[in-house]
Amino acid sequence: MFPQTISIGRVFGIPIGFHTSWLLIFGLLSWLLASEFQGISYPNGEIAFSPPAALLLAVVTALALFASIVLHELGHSVVALHYGIAVRSITLHVFGGVAVTERDAPTATAEFWIAIAGPLVSFALAGICWLLAHWIATPATIVMFSWLARINLVLGIFNLLPGFPLDGGRVFRAIVWGITGSASKGLSWAIGGGKLVALGLAGWGVLQIVSSNNVLAGVWPILIASFLYSTAKGTELFARLSASDAAHQVGLIMRDVDPWLSGDTTIAQWLEREGGRTLLVGNGDTVNGFLARGAERKVAENQRASQPVTAVATPLGSLPAVTPASGGQAVLDLMQQFNLDSYPVIDRGRVVGWLERDAVDALVRGGLTA
Numbered sequence: 622m623f624p625q626t627i628s629i630g631r632v633f634g635i636p637i638g639f640h641t642s643w644l645l646i647f648g649l650l651s652w653l654l655a656s657e658f659q660g661i662s663y664p665n666g667e668i669a670f671s672p673p674a675a676l677l678l679a680v681v682t683a684l685a686l687f688a689s690i691v692l693h694e695l696g697h698s699v700v701a702l703h704y705g706i707a708v709r710s711i712t713l714h715v716f717g718g719v720a721v722t723e724r725d726a727p728t729a730t731a732e733f734w735i736a737i738a739g740p741l742v743s744f745a746l747a748g749i750c751w752l753l754a755h756w757i758a759t760p761a762t763i764v765m766f767s768w769l770a771r772i773n774l775v776l777g778i779f780n781l782l783p784g785f786p787l788d789g790g791r792v793f794r795a796i797v798w799g800i801t802g803s804a805s806k807g808l809s810w811a812i813g814g815g816k817l818v819a820l821g822l823a824g825w826g827v828l829q830i831v832s833s834n835n836v837l838a839g840v841w842p843i844l845i846a847s848f849l850y851s852t853a854k855g856t857e858l859f860a861r862l863s864a865s866d867a868a869h870q871v872g873l874i875m876r877d878v879d880p881w882l883s884g885d886t887t888i889a890q891w892l893e894r895e896g897g898r899t900l901l902v903g904n905g906d907t908v909n910g911f912l913a914r915g916a917e918r919k920v921a922e923n924q925r926a927s928q929p930v931t932a933v934a935t936p937l938g939s940l941p942a943v944t945p946a947s948g949g950q951a952v953l954d955l956m957q958q959f960n961l962d963s964y965p966v967i968d969r970g971r972v973v974g975w976l977e978r979d980a981v982d983a984l985v986r987g988g989l990t991a
């Protein structure tokens with residue numbers, strides 16, 4: 622298989638790599654820069670760069686941007702290491718870069734400094750590139766360093782927008798956390814900010830398309846906006862599922878797991894012997910997924926005697942993980958969203974229980990009698 626992330630080395634012991642999706646951006650950016658550089662001419666009208674020279678300069682500039690983003694992520698990482706948080710990896714992808722840390726910041730102060738370090742590096746790089754553009758006065762270095770100064774300035778400012786998952790959202794989270802003393806309150810404010818930033822960015826993209834007919838200039842902000850919005854939403858769901866007061870934790874009402882169906886059982890056998898009820902599906906000791914009531918409808922009636930249940934089962938990994946400590950309301954919303962009447966409870970990678978929608982509903986309404 623073609624690897625999704627290509628490793629390029631280590632800095633401070635942190636593996637650095639890029640996701641294959643970054644190659645697309647690298648190619649597109651080199652091409653856009655090359656055509657921009659080809660259009661540059663001296664005051665006397667003479668063209669500054671031949672097409673091959675413009676292309677070479679564009680590739681070098683795109684690589685320097687790659688290095689700038691790695692330095693931005695290293696900024697976050699060095700401060701995280703300072704607070705004793707291990708950094709697992711730095712990866713560049715289509716929407717920028719990400720430094721994956723072993724755990725969350727322990728205090729609001731640590732969160733603040735880890736988050737702001739990246740944009741501070743970008744601003745420092747913008748300043749250095751601006752100076753280099755003035756000190757090394759050749760056409761190629763002026764063009765390259767001026768562009769890098771501008772893009773690093775834009776990256777620093779954009780990342781400071783106060784919405785999760787942007788750095789500014791984490792700064793915002795740290796400030797709310799510091800003032801209220803509640804990390805989760807900080808996160809929910811930052812998530813709200815993230816949704817607003819995403820909507821604003823999408824609106825701006827639409828405006829670009831309508832007003833300038835420049836589709837590329839508009840589609841890009843919309844793509845980034847949808848990435849930001851879905852990340853903010855995913856984090857919100859994760860946060861809601863992981864934190865709940867003791868009285869509303871679904872672990873109180875989950876029931877034992879039935880023995881699971883073997884994956885080679887046919888759909889018809891499941892309907893006939895088990896009445897089509899919700900069941901886990903697995904092979905040997907491993908659970909792979911589960912059959913939801915009505916799942917047989919994914920396959921035509923005349924196929925059900927020959928198709929195995931795995932053809933219509935929902936893979937376990939495709940759903941947000943509910944743990945015994947998850948809150949009832951979050952789980953109920955989840956069941957509604959995926960239209961499921963029952964839901965597996967997972968603890969340390971193992972299915973430990975089942976939830977029925979009626980029971981979760983009762984838990985949420987305070988009707989727990991058990």
Ligand SMILES: [Zn+2]
Nearest residue numbers: 739740780788
């Ligand atoms: Zn950052």
